[in-house]
Structure formats: C-alpha cells, structure tokens
Amino acid sequence: MKAIATVSTLDCNIPSWLQDCLTAVSSKANEPVPEDIVLIAKAFEFAYQLHQDQYRASGEPYIAHPVAVAGLLRDLGGSSVMIAAGFLHDVVEDTEITPEEIESRFGIEVRQLVEGVTKLSKFNFSSKTERQAENFRRMFLAMAADIRVIVVKLADRLHNMRTLQHLKPEKQRRIARETREIFAPLANRLGIGRFKWELEDLSFKYLEPDFYRQVQELVAERRSDREDRLTKVVDMLRERLAAVDVHSIEINGRPKHLYGIYQKMQRQQKGFHEIYDIAAVRLIVETKEECYRALAVVHDAFRPIPGRFKDYIGLPKPNRYQSLHTGVIGLTGRPLEVQIRTMEMHRIAEFGIAAHWKYKETGVSSYTRFTAEDEKFTWLRQLLEWQNDLKDAQEYMESVKDNLFDDDVYVFTPKGDVVPLSRGATPVDFAYRIHTEVGNHCAGVRINGQWRVLDTRLENGDIVEIITSKNSHPSLDWLNFVVTPTAQSRIRQWYKRSHREENVARGRELLEKELGKNGFEALLKSEPMQTVAERCNYHNVEDLLAGLGYGEVTLNLLVNRLREAVKAQQPMVQTLNETSLETEGASLPQTPVTKVPSATSSKKNPITGVEGLLHHIAGCCNPVPGEPIIGIVTQRRGISIHRQGCPGLESIPGDRIVPVSWNRKDVESCRPQTYPVKVQIEVLDRVGVFKDILSRLSDQYINVRNARVKTNEGQPALIYLCIDISELQQLERSFTQIKNMKDVLSIRRLSTVDE
Structure with a gap:
C-alpha cells in the first residue's frame, strides 16, 4: 500500500498526536521508528484509503469517526494494538476486507479486537428483542476472551452518541435507550467513570430533551454562586489540611453531571431548587492513611450529616471504585458532598480497567490481559453462565440490565469474606452465590446469629450463615422471592433435571x-x-x-x-x-398471516349450514374455527353461532337449534381472520408476570384487544384478556405455553355467564 507521505493533503482534520505519528513514519531520517508508532500509522493509512469514498450522516468524511475512536482509546492509555483496532473497527463490516487480511497486515491481536467489536451480521430473528439479545450474547463472549473488546466498543459508542444529532429522531431515541440501559452500565462496571457520565448525559439529552434543557439551564443559572461557595470551601480545606501536615495533591469543586441531578430529583420527588448538594468537593491526597486523616479534618470543619458517610476504601464497589464519601453542612447551611481518595484511586475511578495499562510504576504504558477468569469480573462470568441458562430473549435482556446496574448490598460470610449481592437479595441468593450445591441443599439460615426465614431481605453488613442438609432440595416457591438471575437459573436447572x-x-x-x-x-x-x-x-x-x-x-x-x-x-x-x-412425510405449519380477500371471497362462508342466511358469531362464548359449534335462531339478528356446551343455551328450545359446522376449506379465505376469545389467568403476583404472558402471546402472533388486572394483597392476581384467535389449535398452543410458565396457577376461557 502506498504510504501517505504528508498530512496536508488529507480531506479530514486529524489530531496533532496522529500527525506526529505520520510525520515520524514518513520522515527520511535514518533514525529507527518505534514499532508502536509504525503500527498506528499503518492502521490509519489503511482505514483512510478503505473509507475514502464513504461519508457519515453529517456529511463529513467517514474516516473522522475511526480517528475520533482511536483518540478516545489513546486518552484512556490504550496500547498501539487498541488504537489500531479503533482505526479499523468498521472495515470488516463496511468494506470487502476480511479478518484474515487484517491479521496478515496487523497481527492476530488487532484481528481479534476488530472481530470482537464488528457489528453482527443480520440474522432473521423472530423479534427485535431476540436480535438484541443475540447481539449481547456474542459481545459478552468476546469480552470474556479479551476485555479490551468492550473498551473499544465503548469508545465507538461514545463518539456515535456525540454525533447523534445527525440521525432521525426515532433512531436517536433507540440508540440513546440502548446506551443508557446497556453501555453506560457497562462503562460503570468497568469503572470508566469519564465514559459512563458522558454516555448518561448524552442519552438523557435525547430521551428526555425537555428535562435535559431544564436541568442544564438551572445549573447554568446558579453557576456563579456555586463557584464562589465552592472556592471558599476549597480554600478553607487546603489551609486546614496543610496545618495537620496532610499533603493534598488536588482539591477542587465540581457540579454533578446532569443525569445524576435529574435522577436525584426523580428519586426524591423534589424540584431542582430543593436539591442542594448538586456539587461536590474532591480531595486527592497521597496515601490511604491520609484519606482518613483528611476525613477527620472535614468533619472538624463542617457538621457531618448522619447516614451520609460511605467508606468505599474499606469496601470497594464491584468495579473496584474506592473513595470516602461524606455529606456535610457547608458554609451557607446547604448540604455538600466531599469525596476523598488517593491519586491511584482517582485514576481507577476515571479510567477503571484502563488504569491498569495507562499507569504503571515505570510510567510506561503496557497491557496485561484481563479475562472473565479474573476475580474482578465475576459479574462477567455470571453473564456468560446465563447464556446457556436463560433461553428466553426477554428474560436474558432483563437479567443483563439488572446485573449491570450498580446497586449492590454487601454481606459477610461467617469467616469475614465480603459478598456483594443485588439489592433485595435473600439468603437463597447468597447460598447460590457461594456455590450451586450450597443453594441446592439450603435448609435454613442464621443472619447475625439469629434464625431467619429464607425470604428475608439482606442488609449491608449482615453476617449470613447457610445451614445445609443432604435431604434438602430447591423449591419452586423460591422463584417468587430470589432476585439474582444466578439463583433463578440454578433453581430452574435443578427442577428441569429432576423432571x-x-x-x-x-x-x-x-x-x-x-x-x-x-x-x-x-x-x-x-x-x-x-x-x-x-x-x-x-x-x-x-x-x-x-x-x-x-x-x-x-x-x-x-x-x-x-x-x-x-x-x-x-x-x-x-x-x-x-x-x-x-x-x-412431515409438514410445517405456516406462520399465521392476515390475507387480503379476493373479489370472490365474499361469496365464501366459513360456516356450513347458514348459506344465504343472516348470521353472526355469539359474543357470549366466542367460538373459534376447529371447535364444535351450534346455531340458534334469534328474532332480529338471524342465526347466532355458539360453542357447543355454551352455558347460555341451557334453556333454548330444540326447535330453535340449527345444525352448523366450520367449513375448513373456506375458513382461511374469509373474514374475519381472527375471532375474539376472553380468558382468565390466575398468577402469582410478581413484577413482570403480565409482561411475560404478553410475550408468550406475541410469539404466537396473537393480538390482545384489551386487558384488565385484578389484585388483592396476599392473594393470586387475576388477569382478564380478550385476544384474537384464528383457529382452535392456535388457542390451545397459547394456553399450553402460558400454563407452563412458572408463576401461572390456572388459565381458562370465559363466557358472558362467567364474567
């Protein structure tokens, strides 16, 4: 490939760091060029030529996107391999280049990263949810092989979010919603705070534009007052820390990001002017010991707010975030949050997993391979385990989202080991987190030395001791209170094996x-x-x-x-x-499709025995094709078609009965194509059960005309549906699917007499 000798002829703006790389490679000096710089320059030149005739929705050359992604990865301290993958992450999908050619030019590492990040080919999935679930299943598998894959993907998504204004509103909202639900939590799980905050704010901008502008304007209005107040606090703390010989590397005040403020307003049901702690002061000191000494200084200077102190140094978050957080009453009587950490803790808070290759003791950027086997990625191992356990796309996506959001409680084993669990977790969740066999043989629990029931909600600091028995086994009732997908899948696995x-x-x-x-x-x-x-x-x-x-x-x-x-x-x-x-010999049924009747279809009749006569389908029992029917002569509406055994026919005299049947030949070609059926479903009252039922009906291509839910505290819930059915077999299939759901107690058809 012909090298690009100068950068002046390029039709895109490139950053100075890339200009330096290209200049070094094209220089005629005899000094050897480091291999890292050569790899970066080659990757850019290759991507530039492949994307040369492509343009983004904004009208700018497409190469601007790979350059921006590579720049974000460089800022995170990514190696030359990661930066090269940033340049090349779209070439397999958007050009004729194959992964094999990438490997031959740039090596196996670059190929693996590009393959991991490349968007999936379009499969013929039966639903959007299933396609999305398959997308993420493959992404997590790629992450397990090399965690750098998701870092490149996050950089790609961040730049796409920065330029989202050039897309249509529907696509903006779809991408923003996926970013908020999946990619921002992923950035949080990896500890990359600078990506997480910007992804959340950009998603907020497109999903709630009115609230975004409102919060943005309110923050800007109070900026000068806030800066004056924070400056006084910073000056006071700097003076007091110096007096006790605590060496502060940095002290600054900053406003919280917009989405964080909005979340607090929603969570506390307060207006902006009622949220006072929209800013925080951050102290960065040299050692862990100085963190706690600085905390004493802060509490001496300001009155601490009870219940607002969190020690993430002693108990780090699952993403390895460490810091001391304390809420105090500031100089003007308003609440203020103070964060205290070391520089190493700050690097991890900003760069997360990338901090391990961005900053080393030698000061040289290097890379250590991190995979799902590392202890810090237990959450990733869980996601991989659920790939085989959770076949339903909707359930898998919900489990992914639940596990990614950082809302954990921390409990202890009797030996003092810390176990993070999802908020609302129970002893059964804890037991399965320790080991599958501990969960399968769980017979009882002691919490803080006291016997408790298995559905007790665990709190921060609880000491949990699981009592096991060889004769004990899981109960399907546990599914009504466990909250972690690991526990849910293990319980179902045991049930499936035993039956x-x-x-x-x-x-x-x-x-x-x-x-x-x-x-x-x-x-x-x-x-x-x-x-x-x-x-x-x-x-x-x-x-x-x-x-x-x-x-x-x-x-x-x-x-x-x-x-x-x-x-x-x-x-x-x-x-x-x-x-x-x-x-x-075997034939496959076709997916139900609504057919447009031909000009002759009006002459056809789905019911034999009423040819040429006025007739209608009875609303009391709503018969569907395939089940026995009977005709009843009415005074004004001709013949009314009922199901045989309809409760409303008990008092009908025999001279009004007309023998009728379904004409199978004409049923499919006549309107109506569907028939209303009313059903009652008795279920265990839990969040999401109604949505799961609707998902099963959607899989059968069944439309729901109307729905009503009746609940009583401590009792099963009743769901009343009116659904459109094309034939009896379809109704039976849907009933079977719903009956097999773990939370469904019963399902039956209704007639007017039952209502």
Whole structure:
C-alpha cells in the first residue's frame, strides 16, 4: 500500500498526536521508528484509503469517526494494538476486507479486537428483542476472551452518541435507550467513570430533551454562586489540611453531571431548587492513611450529616471504585458532598480497567490481559453462565440490565469474606452465590446469629450463615422471592433435571401435535432439527424438547426456526434427489398471516349450514374455527353461532337449534381472520408476570384487544384478556405455553355467564 507521505493533503482534520505519528513514519531520517508508532500509522493509512469514498450522516468524511475512536482509546492509555483496532473497527463490516487480511497486515491481536467489536451480521430473528439479545450474547463472549473488546466498543459508542444529532429522531431515541440501559452500565462496571457520565448525559439529552434543557439551564443559572461557595470551601480545606501536615495533591469543586441531578430529583420527588448538594468537593491526597486523616479534618470543619458517610476504601464497589464519601453542612447551611481518595484511586475511578495499562510504576504504558477468569469480573462470568441458562430473549435482556446496574448490598460470610449481592437479595441468593450445591441443599439460615426465614431481605453488613442438609432440595416457591438471575437459573436447572423425562415427553407431545405423526421421528433425527437446537443454545435435540416441555422455548419460535433451517437446506436437497421435508412425510405449519380477500371471497362462508342466511358469531362464548359449534335462531339478528356446551343455551328450545359446522376449506379465505376469545389467568403476583404472558402471546402472533388486572394483597392476581384467535389449535398452543410458565396457577376461557 502506498504510504501517505504528508498530512496536508488529507480531506479530514486529524489530531496533532496522529500527525506526529505520520510525520515520524514518513520522515527520511535514518533514525529507527518505534514499532508502536509504525503500527498506528499503518492502521490509519489503511482505514483512510478503505473509507475514502464513504461519508457519515453529517456529511463529513467517514474516516473522522475511526480517528475520533482511536483518540478516545489513546486518552484512556490504550496500547498501539487498541488504537489500531479503533482505526479499523468498521472495515470488516463496511468494506470487502476480511479478518484474515487484517491479521496478515496487523497481527492476530488487532484481528481479534476488530472481530470482537464488528457489528453482527443480520440474522432473521423472530423479534427485535431476540436480535438484541443475540447481539449481547456474542459481545459478552468476546469480552470474556479479551476485555479490551468492550473498551473499544465503548469508545465507538461514545463518539456515535456525540454525533447523534445527525440521525432521525426515532433512531436517536433507540440508540440513546440502548446506551443508557446497556453501555453506560457497562462503562460503570468497568469503572470508566469519564465514559459512563458522558454516555448518561448524552442519552438523557435525547430521551428526555425537555428535562435535559431544564436541568442544564438551572445549573447554568446558579453557576456563579456555586463557584464562589465552592472556592471558599476549597480554600478553607487546603489551609486546614496543610496545618495537620496532610499533603493534598488536588482539591477542587465540581457540579454533578446532569443525569445524576435529574435522577436525584426523580428519586426524591423534589424540584431542582430543593436539591442542594448538586456539587461536590474532591480531595486527592497521597496515601490511604491520609484519606482518613483528611476525613477527620472535614468533619472538624463542617457538621457531618448522619447516614451520609460511605467508606468505599474499606469496601470497594464491584468495579473496584474506592473513595470516602461524606455529606456535610457547608458554609451557607446547604448540604455538600466531599469525596476523598488517593491519586491511584482517582485514576481507577476515571479510567477503571484502563488504569491498569495507562499507569504503571515505570510510567510506561503496557497491557496485561484481563479475562472473565479474573476475580474482578465475576459479574462477567455470571453473564456468560446465563447464556446457556436463560433461553428466553426477554428474560436474558432483563437479567443483563439488572446485573449491570450498580446497586449492590454487601454481606459477610461467617469467616469475614465480603459478598456483594443485588439489592433485595435473600439468603437463597447468597447460598447460590457461594456455590450451586450450597443453594441446592439450603435448609435454613442464621443472619447475625439469629434464625431467619429464607425470604428475608439482606442488609449491608449482615453476617449470613447457610445451614445445609443432604435431604434438602430447591423449591419452586423460591422463584417468587430470589432476585439474582444466578439463583433463578440454578433453581430452574435443578427442577428441569429432576423432571427431565417428563419435560422431554411433554415437548415431544407439543411438537408432534403441531407437525403431525407422519415422518415425525425422522424429523427429530434430521440435520435441520439439530441446527435448530444449536441456534436455541441447546446441545442436542433432546435438550431442546425438554426446554419446549418446560416452557423455556416457545413452540412458535421452534417451528419458525425449523422452517428456516429446512428452507436453507432445500436447494441442496432438491439438487440431490428433488425432495423436501414435505415429501418425507412431515409438514410445517405456516406462520399465521392476515390475507387480503379476493373479489370472490365474499361469496365464501366459513360456516356450513347458514348459506344465504343472516348470521353472526355469539359474543357470549366466542367460538373459534376447529371447535364444535351450534346455531340458534334469534328474532332480529338471524342465526347466532355458539360453542357447543355454551352455558347460555341451557334453556333454548330444540326447535330453535340449527345444525352448523366450520367449513375448513373456506375458513382461511374469509373474514374475519381472527375471532375474539376472553380468558382468565390466575398468577402469582410478581413484577413482570403480565409482561411475560404478553410475550408468550406475541410469539404466537396473537393480538390482545384489551386487558384488565385484578389484585388483592396476599392473594393470586387475576388477569382478564380478550385476544384474537384464528383457529382452535392456535388457542390451545397459547394456553399450553402460558400454563407452563412458572408463576401461572390456572388459565381458562370465559363466557358472558362467567364474567
């Protein structure tokens, strides 16, 4: 490739650090150029030529984006390999370049980082949620191999957020929501505070623009008063610290970021003028011992606020953040937050995991490989474990979001080891965090030496002792109070193993009823079925059937993926022997699609026995195609079509009854394509159960006309739905899926008499 000799001819603005690299490489001096600089220059030149004819939505040359990403990684102290990956992170997706070519030019490390960051190819997933879940499953696998992957991804997302104003509003909101829910918490988990705060504020700008402008204007209005007040506090603390020989490296006051202020307003239900501690003073000292001495100085100078002191040095956050936080009453009688830390703690707070390669004792940037095996990444190991445990895309995404948000409680083992858990965790969550077998054989718990029930909510500082027994085993009732996905998945795993044969049999029955007996056994052993099992994250077909029987994977999802697998294989099969799945005996049902009737469809009738007569579907029992029906002659509305056994027909005389039946040939081609059915579902009252039910109905392509929920404290909740059904089989499938949900107690159809 022809090297770029000068930077003056480039049609993009490049930073001085990159200019220096390019100048050093193109210089005719005989001095050798360091390999790191050569790698950075080569990566830029390669990316520049590949993206030369591409432009961003803003109209600027596309190369400006990789340059900005590489700059962010350089600011974090990233190695030349990371910076090169920043330049090249889009070339595999946006150009004809292959990963193999990247490896041949830049080495295996750059290739692995670029492959890890490259956006996924477009798969034909059945829902947006599933596509997003698959995206993140793969991203976490890449992170487990090399944590630098997500750092490059975060830099990419941060620059995209900075330039989001050039996209359409719908896309702005979608990207901003994903950034707030996933990428900002990821930056927080990695401890990269400077990325986390900016990602949150930029998301806030696009998701709540009115509140963003309001908070921004209010912060700006009070800026001068706030700066004067903080200056006086800083001067006072600097003088007092010097008097007791505490060497302060830096003392400064700063406003909290806008989204943090907004969150506090929402959480405390207060207006901006009622939030006084919108600014904080940060003290950076030399040693850990000086942190606590500085704390004494602060508490001597200002009155501490009870309950507002947090020692993150003694108990670091899961992202390794360390600092002393204390709330005090400031000079004007307003609350003020003071943070005290060492310079090393400050670097970790700002750069997180990147601090390990940005700052070394030698002062030279270097890189140590961090993977999911490191203790500091237990949260990442959990995400990887859930990949196999949680098949449902919606449940997996919720678990990811819950685990990423930093809202932990800290409890102790009897030996004094600290165990971080999600807020609201119980002894059962604690037991499964210690070990799966401890959870599976948990029989009781002592908290702070006192016997307690297993659904007790743990508090900071609790000492938890789990009592185990060989004869004890998990109870499905535990699912009603555990909060960590690890505990939930382990309980379900035990249940599935202990009832495996029953679940496999139920799964076979459901699938056989859907596809038919003819050729069914051959289909189970076929290559497409094994492909479906792997795509659903199961090792084999039997595991897939068990998941279907247990309700972990929906019948509609399985059938859709089987149809895709068969369709993908059909060209090859037809070339060999002109055959297909249908010729082997089994046939796959098609996804329900609303058809537009032809000009002759109005002459067709889905019901035999009422040809040419005025008739209607009875609203009391709402019959659907496939179930026995009966006609009743009415005085004004012709013949009313009821389900056989409808409670409203008990007093109808025999001379008003007309024999009718569904005309299967014409049902699909006549309107209405769907029929309303009213159902009642009795469930355990927990957050999210209604959404889970709606998700199952959505998988069956079932529309919900209206819904009503009735709850009574301490009792199961009742959910009343009116859904659109195209045929009896679809109704039965949906009932089976909902019945298999862990929190569903019963489900039944309703008639007017029942309501």
